[in-house]
Amino acid sequence: MTDPSKRFRGFLPVVVDVETGGLHPATDALLEIAAVIINFDPDGGLTLGDSVVCQVEAFPGARLDPKSLEINGIDPTHPLRPAIPEKAALMRIFRPIRAALHNTGCTRAILVGHNAFFDLSFLNAAVARSEIKRNPFHPFTSFDTATLAGVLLGQTVLARALEVAGIPCDPSAAHSAGYDARVTAELFCLLVNRCAEIHHDLLDSMMET
Numbered sequence: 001m002t003d004p005s006k007r008f009r010g011f012l013p014v015v016v017d018v019e020t021g022g023l024h025p026a027t028d029a030l031l032e033i034a035a036v037i038i039n040f041d042p043d044g045g046l047t048l049g050d051s052v053v054c055q056v057e058a059f060p061g062a063r064l065d066p067k068s069l070e071i072n073g074i075d076p077t078h079p080l081r082p083a084i085p086e087k088a089a090l091m092r093i094f095r096p097i098r099a100a101l102h103n104t105g106c107t108r109a110i111l112v113g114h115n116a117f118f119d120l121s122f123l124n125a126a127v128a129r130s131e132i133k134r135n136p137f138h139p140f141t142s143f144d145t146a147t148l149a150g151v152l153l154g155q156t157v158l159a160r161a162l163e164v165a166g167i168p169c170d171p172s173a174a175h176s177a178g179y180d181a182r183v184t185a186e187l188f189c190l191l192v193n194r195c196a197e198i199h200h201d202l203l204d205s206m207m208e209t
Helices: 066-072 086-104 116-130 143-152 156-165 175-209
Strands: 009-020 028-039 044-058 108-113 136-144
Touching: 009 066, 009 086, 009 116, 009 136, 009 175, 028 086, 028 116, 028 175, 044 086, 044 175, 086 108, 086 116, 108 116, 108 175, 116 136, 136 143, 143 156, 143 175, 156 175
Parallel strands: 009 108, 108 136
Antiparallel strands: 009 028, 028 044
């Protein structure tokens, strides 16, 4: 059985997707955040684990770019939107991640995202605003499925990578943090598992020569 704490140097992959009110993490609102914890099967393969999604209240003074809101379809002022304050949302996201770290023996979570720097920068900015002292995520290291898909599938756009990978894609659900996190997690597991197969095949061929 594979030891999860040894698989990625003690890091636990957690897929994160954010929807925001703009492109600048220091000034623009975090409006949705979703996380999918990656599990390890007995043979070392990756599978999707628990997930959590939060609607987030824009922090006081946050910028809301109409162009970004048009893309993600979020109305931050909608009276039925079940948004909670930024710090409460982060604590809700972090709770199952900390439990998974304890259960696997991993030391830190590592953010997995499609163009992961964007998601990590908004996460770090929200953590700093909320003055959370124990962020389970590594502050700068991440796994980027755009890079992995570009190398293995020849596609860097998420929808196109999903198509090549054979993962069903619903364009009408895109730009929802929960949906994007789930399909990105599926893509990450498929790509990493495929890399493991290539690695094993290469070792077998080297032993035969």
